[in-house]
Amino acid sequence: MRTLFRPGVLIIVVLGFAIAGCEGGPASESMDEPALALESCSEPFTQSFEPARLSGGRHFYFDAAALSFLDDPAYAVKEIFLNTTLRGHYKGDDFEIPLAINGLQAAPTNGAAFYELTRYVSNDDTSNVRHKLHKLAVNGGVSIHGFMLKAKQNKGEVKFSLQGNSLFALKGILEITGSYSGSCPTPKPSESPTPDPTSTPTPSATPDPVAPVTQILSVEPSAPVTASSLISFSFESDQLGSSFFCSLDGATAELCSSPLVLSGLSNGPHVFQVYAQNSAGLVDATGDTHEWAVDLVAPSVSISNLASLPALSGQDSVEFQLIADDAEAVFRCSLDDAEYMPCNSAQSYSQLSEGVHLFKVLAVDALGNVGEQPAQFQWIIDLTPPQTYIVQAAPVEAVTRNTTMSLQFAATESAVFECSLDHAIYQSCQSPVEYTALAQGLHRIEVRSVDLAGNIGVPASYSWTVDLSAPQLVLGNVTPQAGSLSNAALISVEFSADEAASFFCTFDGGVNASCISPFQVPVLTDGNHELKLQARDAAGNLSEVMTLGWVTDARAPSLSFGAITPTPASRSNSNWLTAVVNASEESILSCSLDAQNLGISSSPVQLSALAEGAHELIVGGVDRAGNHAAPIKHSFTVDLTAPVTTLGSAVGAITHETSNVFVFSASEAATFECNLNGVGFNACTSPIQISGFADGEHYFRVRATDLAGNLGPVVSALWTVDLTAPVVTLTVSRSANASIQFGFSSNEAGSVFTCSLDGAAFTSCSSPLAFSGLAIGNHSFIVRASDPQGNSDPAGVSHAWTVEPLVTTKIISVVPSATFTNQRTANFSFDTNVGVNFICGLDGGALAPCVSPVSYTGMVDGLHNFLVYAIDRWDVQDPVGAQYSWTVDGTVPVVVSITHSYTRSSATINWTTNEPSSAQLNWGVGTDTSRLIPDNGIYSTAHTVTITGLSSNTQYAYIVGGRDQAGNSYQYTKRAFRTNP
Structure with missing residues (x-):
């Protein structure tokens, strides 16, 4: 029976057969057939990843697609590091720089140290720090390895965030190490040993073997329920040299080793079993077991009060009732596409701004599984009440005799309207609204609008008065008294009405025109005068006409000045004045000068010995009827003093400015004349700006003439223009x-x-x-x-x-180029980047000036060393220089010993040389040696050449030879042998 094994797959041991592994020592032998090697081998791996981007000096984003190898069960992850370079000096204390992954806080497992300072570079004040991610977990137990695998499966990205005040990261590398299980060759079955029939076994006492005991040491993650599709086991036996067999979810147990990482686990419960087998073949029948569940199903969430939420709201607050299909799930909410943040099942928002809002919520179960599709609700907040405005009123008068009113109105947005007349309760209404049979008096209509969001606008109002009664005139002060004879120059009548009204007046039969109280009219002619007065209220009701009459004689004489000498001007530089006075009728004149009464006078009025200063001459008159003429006056100033001029210049004595501004004034009101650089005086005003000045000296002069004609002294400004830049x-x-x-x-x-x-x-x-x-x-x-x-x-x-850069030296060419040579001459060519001179030395001799190329002859056998240094124009020598070492060997190799052996069809020739040399062989039948086994190019002191395909019982001859590494050839004398019959 032959069984092959794959890494990560478990087998069940079949009693009577042994299993050999690719690692852990030689395989045991089966009693029935030879053992086979496992078809997988393990080797370490290290992979490094640069972040796809670095944001804000603390957030590292890695493409989860680059982590696809984590899904491959052939990869067993051992350690994960995040190596970063930070600006500033850090200490490396635990918890100095906390870490979050995709917004979830990472925490150490079993209190293990997870952070260290690897190096501080004082030159640029940077710290190299390392986070040991394999010693961290999120969501209370999910390993970083498992979390990254989940992110890869979700086709997302992995974000590591460093936490700390004033922290700034310059770069970062994610490093993952572990082992990779690949295929290795399967050897042929070993041959069974042949028993020795002559040997006699020696009996000995052998203790009965005992089955090993298996124990699972650690499980990561160890939680009974986990969101990781990857799990790592570490196990051992109480007997050294034991092998292990593992089974997942009741599958056939297969050979395995500790630690063991299982990946790609499906959702649901799982059972892992491990059994130890000792070198005697005894198996732990019970083994050790670990049961857990993988939960990869993300919870779903819904908004339970969605049906009651308005799509258009007039409120700046809202509350969402959230429910998930997992009772232990928590929620993360986002408002208006902001970052998802933890939230409650009754999530509320207040003080929201007007406009469109979007609420989204995701559920996260206790294992960190995040729902893919958020529940969401979009609505509009309208907090602005509509504005109502009156379009038109009919009638338009504020006071009217009409007892009907029609009012048109509108709003700034879609709305319904409510109306109130004279502060009554608001009632629904439409534009236009009409009211009839209105009573006499003040009336007010208020109209307000209510928009679709329920916002009630500020009412627009319109007020008017219905008036049906005629006004009554009331007479006030009348000057002069009506019906009297008077020389008054003005008639004034005060009047009013018992209600608000407008008035109309007709004077001396003229046009009946609108008028106001008091009515005042000048008396332009002597004789009889008459005034008719009538009132009309705002509703158009007219009063009875009132008539008043007068007789007047109010013509007063008029006075005027004739010729005034020496000048009629307001200023004079003379101390006398003569003024002719003209009257419209015969009148008696009276005069005053500077408020001093001069008594009765006649025309012309003569003044003399006038002092400097301001003067006022007043002339009055009275006709025979007692009417006083309006006084006439002549104001003038006697000025005998010349004005004094003050001059200011914008630039000083020397300037590079080509323009200048002159400001001047006089001690009294005056006109000015200016003279620039002697071109003559011309009228000018202050300030005056002049530009375009050339290099050299310039002057500006000004003088004043006062209003009396007095000419003042000249004042000057001098300066020099310097426009020449220094050299x-x-x-x-x-x-x-x-x-x-x-x-x-x-x-x-x-x-x-x-x-x-x-x-x-x-x-x-x-x-x-x-x-x-x-x-x-x-x-x-x-x-x-x-x-x-x-x-x-x-x-x-x-x-x-x-x-110039630092001087460097390089050797361009060497002849001969071989490092072993039998040539006793050497030629060197060399160059430099910025050097101008060279010094050379051979075999430790004194350095001496040299030029490229340089040659050496008569080289003796042995190792030689050539040195050359370049020297720049600042007499700085290349500290490194360039060198070349080679060996001269002119001695032919010597054959030290030679032997041969032969059979019927082959011969082997062995010889040695006194130095490493190559080998070749000339051979042939009889004494012929024309056949050649070529030079093998292998330099050694021991040589072996085998000739095959020989004839039996035949004489052969051979000559050995070759060459050393310097090319010196050698050849030994001819030797002979005869093959066996």
Whole structure:
């Protein structure tokens, strides 16, 4: 009977047959037939994965599809590491950096240490840390291995999140190690030993063998119910050298070894059994058993109050009643596509914004199985009440005699309407609404709208008054008194009505026009005057007409100034004034100057000896009827003082600005004249801006003339425009490859400098300026100068140079090229990257200058070593150089010994040489040696050549030969033999 085994599959032992394994020592023998080797072998593996992306300096995303090998039962996972590089110095203490996988917190199993610091790099302040994922679990017992396998089966992705304040990850690698069980060759059955009939067995006392005891040491995961389709067992026997047989769910037991990982487990209960068999073939009949259940079915969830939830709501809060088909399941909710978060079976939200909202919920059972399809509900929140507005009212008057009212209205959105008249209870209504038989008095209609979400808008209102009574006029103060004779220049009548009304007046038979109280009208003509007055209320009701009359003589004389000398202007630089006064009728004049009464006067009025300052001349008059003329006045100022000018300039004595702003003022109101650079005075105003100035000196002059004509003194501003940039002189010196020193100066005193190295931003600098430790490659330096006026050359002065790489040496060719040679001459060609000179040495001799190529002759036998070093232009020597070693061998190998043996049809020739050499054989019948067994190319001191197909009882001759590794050939003298008959 022959049985083959596959890794991960269990067999039941058939008594009477033994099983040999690929590992764990030689197989035992069966009494009936030879044992066979297992057809599987185990070898270690390590696989590393870079994250598909790194987010936020702490979240590593891995493509679960790359983990497909986890489904292959041939892979037994042993360890899983997350190796990360973090910015900063970490200590490596347990729980220093907690870890979450796909949002689930990972916890250590059995309190095992799961985190360590592997290295801290002080140069760049980074820490290399390692999380031992195989020592962590989620959801109270699901291994990271199982969780990743679940993510792969769900075609999702795996996210590892590092937790900690101010944590920032630079990179990460996921590393998985274990063993892989592949196929190995099946050997032929071993031959059974042949009994020796002459031997006599010696009896001895042998104790009765005892069956081993099997024990399962550990199970991972160990929970009785798990969401992992993968499980790992570790087991042992109380007897050394025992083999094990395993069975899953009652299947035939097969040979197995500890630890054992089973993957791809189906949903439901499972039973694992393991039996030990000792070297005597005795099997533990009971074995050890582990029972558990795999739960891979995700729970489903529903919203139990879904039917009562409105699709359009006027509330900013909502509550969802959640129910799952698994009583132990928990819920994760998402609002408006936010991240799923833990939630309650009665999940509520408040203070929600207006608009469309989407609620989704998933159920997660106790093992971490997450439902694939969420229950969801979408609704709209409308918290904005509709706005109601009045479209049209008929009649439109606020006060009317009409006892009917029709009102049209509308809302800003779809809504129904409710109306209230004069504060009555709101009733349903439609636009237009009409009310009739309204009583006299004030009325008010209020209309409000209610939208589809139940929001009640602010009412829109319309008020008006129904008025059916005529108004009554009421007379107030009347000036002058009605029916009197007066010289009043104005008639004023105050009136009102017993209700709100408008009024209409007719004066002296004119147009009947709207008027208000008091009615005032100037008396333009002497004689009789009449006023008719009537009131009309807002509803159009008219009062009785009221008539009032007067007789007036109110014509007053009029005065005006004629010629005023020396000037009628408001300002004068003279101390006298003469003014002619004209009157419309004969009048008596009276004068005052600066509030001092001058008494009765006549035209012209003459003033003299006037002091500097402001003056006011007032002239009045009275006609014979006692009517006073309106006074006339002339205001003027006597100014005998010239104005003083103040001048300000925007720039100083020296500037690089090509424009200037001048601000000037006078000690009194005045006009100005300006003169730029001697072109003459012209009218100007302050401020004045002038641009386009060239290099050189400039001046600006200004003078003022006051309103009286007084001319003030000239004031000046002087400045110089400097537009010329300073010139920089640059000197350069170098004493080493990676160093340089610059000296620079400017042709203008007080200049400051800015410098830039290799295109960097310009910064302040001073001379001399040195740089050292420069990187290999091209470099550039620019220096710019700025004078005190801010003039600078934007290009500056620059210098470019190159820092050469470290000098290196290489050997290009060697003749001869073999490391073993019989040539006593050697030629070497060599080169360098930046060097200009070379020094060479042979076999430890002194180094001396040399050029490529270099030749050496007369080389003696033995090992030789050639060295060459390049030297750059800074006299720096390549510290490594290049070397070449070879061996010269001009000595022919010597045959030390030779023997031969032969049969009827073959012969074997053996010989040795004093040094490793190849072997060839010339041979033939009789004394002929023309036949050749070619050089075998194998260098050894012992040689064997076999000739077959020979004739019996025949004389043969042979010559041995070959060559050493340097190509020196050897040949021994001819030898002969005769084959057996």
